[in-house]
Amino acid sequence: MPRSHKSKLQASERRRRARGEAQAKAAQATAAVEEESATSSSPQCEDAAQSLPPAGSSSTSQERQGAQATTITHTAVSCTKSDEDSNSQDEERVSPCEALYYIENPGEDSLTRKPGLLEQFLLYKYKMKQPILKEDMLKIIGQNYEDRFPEIIKKASERIEIVFAVDMKEIDSTRQSYNLISKLKLPNNGRVRAGRGLPKTGLVMNILGMIFMKGNCAAEEDIWKFLGMMRVYAGRKHFIYGEPRKLITKDLVRLQYLEYRQVANSDPPRFEFLWGPKALAETSKMKVLEFLAKVNDTIPTAFPSYYEEALQDEKERVQTKAMVRASNIDIILQFCWFVQERK
Incomplete structure (x- = not known):
């Protein structure tokens, strides 16, 4: 058999095995999500739970948040480990993570599935410190959905935000390049430690x-x-x-x-x-409260006592800034007067 043909067959076999491994991992992640959803809900502060709107909606949002966290993190971590553990230098190698993007759940319609696929891609790119380009995102969701891209990316970024507290931002309008930016200025864009990883x-x-x-x-x-x-x-x-x-x-x-x-x-x-x-x-009490409200699929005023305290904190911050600004102006004026007197 010619060497080139044999090489192509070997590459094809590697791709087949990679897709098989990805499907197995996806099945394990799905099973974990279903098991956790059946036995537990997403954690919230005990005091916060007392202030949430009554019954049904709160419970449902907690369960959804827990399922989202499990799905996102299991996928992102397993994908990255698959890439890091492989030492193959074959240019035709297909990453198990790439195969995982295209696994479909027959129970979901295409538009519902697209934000989930994009979430996996965004977190993988973040973890590997690779640029996030619009053209690559369109490849993930499919060119047929280009007109729905703003809607899909909004859903994907919101779901990542409530788990990891990072915001999707355009960093280069010319290249249409994006990045996930930590809400706090933690080292290494939220990773805290050097190297690759997911945000803390x-x-x-x-x-x-x-x-x-x-x-x-x-x-x-x-x-x-x-x-x-x-x-x-x-x-x-x-x-x-x-x-x-x-x-x-x-x-x-x-x-x-x-x-x-x-x-x-x-x-x-x-x-x-x-x-x-x-x-x-x-950050501020209001920003933290807004984050907790998003996690609970509600609004900050659903936490009445904490909302009042956060409002008061905002007022005090504005007053403090005004006092500092006035003090700085006073120092500048005194300096100018001193200079004039010396002339």
Whole structure:
């Protein structure tokens, strides 16, 4: 058999195996989603749950949020691992992740399925630190849906936002290039640590929300109880966050997004969390409340007491900025007067 023909057959066999592996992974992820949806719902702060609109709608949004988080993260991580674990240099190799984009669920119509396909693609590109181009996104959803592109990308980016707290932004209008940008200025665009990975911003925003709703100071045991509902446990490595205790009590404290201190006169010692200086500077109670409202598929006013506190915080921030601006103007005027006197 000619060498070129044999090479093509081998490449074809590799592609077939890659698609088979991708389909198996998709089936496992789907099974995990169905199992979790049947047994649990998405975590929310206990205080927040008391302020949500009654019954049905809240429960439904929590279950949907939990399913979205599981689907998105399982897919993005398994795709990236598949690419990173493969050492093949064959130019004709098809990534298992690329095959996964095109797996269809017979129970869904095409337009419903497209945002999910785009989510997988966007997170894969983010994790691998690769540019997100409109032309590539159109290949994922299909040229026949180009007229629905704004609608599809809006749904996909909103679903990613409520899990990871990142915003889809156009960074180059000429190339029509986009990126997922962290809501906080965490190092490495939300990854916290160097290298590739998924954003940690969603975890930080949830913790800030918990602190806010616990009276701006949350006991460490309350934080871990809350994170346990997200299946994030101290001492157990998480596939997105790494070792959570180190991330929360060391990394985020060192970066000044959280303050971690011992409760006064506690014996045995107990600890509590507050917002750190960077969190106070880069976000606000209103922004965190808006994020939590999106997670719950509602609006900030659905949390009446917290909304009033957030409004008051906004007013105080405006007043503080005005005072600083007035003080700066006064300093400039005094300097000008001093210079004039010296002439």
